[in-house]
Amino acid sequence: MSEKKTMLSGIKPSGDLTLGSYLGAIKNWPARAEEFDCYYFMADMHAITVRQDPAALRRRTLEQLAQYIACGLDPEKNTLFIQSHVRQHAELGWVLNCYAMFGELSRMTQFKDKSAKNADNINGGLFTYPSLMAADILLYQPDFVPVGEDQKQHVELTRNIVQRFNGVYGDVFKMPEPYIPKVGARIMSLTNPAAKMSKSENEDTGRVTLMDSPAVIMKQFKRAVTDSDTERCVRYDPENKPGVANLMAIYAAVTGKSFAEIEAEFEGQGYGKFKPAVGEAVVETLRPIREETERLLADKAYLEGVYRAGAEKAAYVAEKTLRKVYKKIGFVAR
Ligand code: TYM
Numbered sequence: 001m002s003e004k005k006t007m008l009s010g011i012k013p014s015g016d017l018t019l020g021s022y023l024g025a026i027k028n029w030p031a032r033a034e035e036f037d038c039y040y041f042m043a044d045m046h047a048i049t050v051r052q053d054p055a056a057l058r059r060r061t062l063e064q065l066a067q068y069i070a071c072g073l074d075p076e077k078n079t080l081f082i083q084s085h086v087r088q089h090a091e092l093g094w095v096l097n098c099y100a101m102f103g104e105l106s107r108m109t110q111f112k113d114k115s116a117k118n119a120d121n122i123n124g125g126l127f128t129y130p131s132l133m134a135a136d137i138l139l140y141q142p143d144f145v146p147v148g149e150d151q152k153q154h155v156e157l158t159r160n161i162v163q164r165f166n167g168v169y170g171d172v173f174k175m176p177e178p179y180i181p182k183v184g185a186r187i188m189s190l191t192n193p194a195a196k197m198s199k200s201e202n203e204d205t206g207r208v209t210l211m212d213s214p215a216v217i218m219k220q221f222k223r224a225v226t227d228s229d230t231e232r233c234v235r236y237d238p239e240n241k242p243g244v245a246n247l248m249a250i251y252a253a254v255t256g257k258s259f260a261e262i263e264a265e266f267e268g269q270g271y272g273k274f275k276p277a278v279g280e281a282v283v284e285t286l287r288p289i290r291e292e293t294e295r296l297l298a299d300k301a302y303l304e305g306v307y308r309a310g311a312e313k314a315a316y317v318a319e320k321t322l323r324k325v326y327k328k329i330g331f332v333a334r
Helices: 019-024 030-034 054-070 088-097 102-106 111-115 124-136 147-171 214-222 242-255 259-265 271-297 299-331
Strands: 003-011 035-041 079-080 142-148 177-179
Touching: 003 124, 003 147, 019 035, 019 242, 030 035, 035 054, 035 299, 054 079, 054 271, 054 299, 079 299, 088 299, 102 124, 102 147, 102 214, 111 147, 124 147, 147 177, 214 271, 242 259, 242 271, 271 299
Parallel strands: 003 035, 003 142, 035 079, 142 177
Antiparallel strands: none
8 A cells, every 4th residue: 555645636527627727726736646646537427417418528528638638647647537437436425415414515605606507407416516526535535635716615515524424433534635726726717807717607708728729818818807997007916906816826827926026027017918928828838738638639549548547446446435434334245
């Protein structure tokens, strides 16, 4: 058994991956492989809590796998898999449903947001989503769960479930910690800095996807909202200048520069110089990822090999946890 600590994270293939998913999540993953045992998965079971077109879901799941690899996740060093290939997620998800309280599930911000946006399809899965997410996490007994700010509440709920479950049955689950990046934890829409950049919404103008062409990316940044104050200078002030702060956060995340360095760089210049500069930095960051994704997508046999091996390894670990849980709660062993 490896001595390394464990990390796990997932992304729903509910839309094309955006700059937000990249900066808030994937970008930070490859470097961790030396230090941690890492599991990353395509959360297709979570994606269907909102209606999906089957062909699009299939395409995006594979594209997402190719993008993980193109972003630097080496399948030899990380376990990459598709959630629905590892049946233990659904099984433990059911068990944990019985340890998640109606009241706490009702308080989840994402549930409230998504119910408001999908009023015609407020299904049970949308409501119990966090117990499946808790199962995703706890099957692998990770020390850390790297996520963007918006998923923190779900990891907190997972921690409540651990406390409740372990309180009854002893130390079954390891207590996971959310791990939120300092820069890029919350990338906002380019047209509405009050809403996060989301892969399933704002399809028109507010987002940049990893597969967008340089021309599209530049267009998006040129039309990004800044602010209406008269000062028109590049200064980090999220409260009064949320649009500028968001562009600065993006620029900081892709260039590694601090906010002070960015302010100095654009001192005395208006947004006319700043916005295209952010766009160009993003284009150069995403170009190799897009090209490598396209190359990998042409090699279906390779991708299939990766997700099969990943599922096999994940299922082995997941099954050990599931058996322990079943035994503790009193299920008769097969
Ligand atoms: P999802 O698919 O909405 O987002 C995937 C990851 O990207 C982060 N993220 C962002 N970070 C910064 N700015 C943004 N605009 C932005 N948009 C997305 C998210 O915080 C997340 O880390 N429920 C999860 C998927 C999941 C999961 C898990 C994650 C299922 N099971 C177990 C961790 C562990 C979700 O919907 O993420």
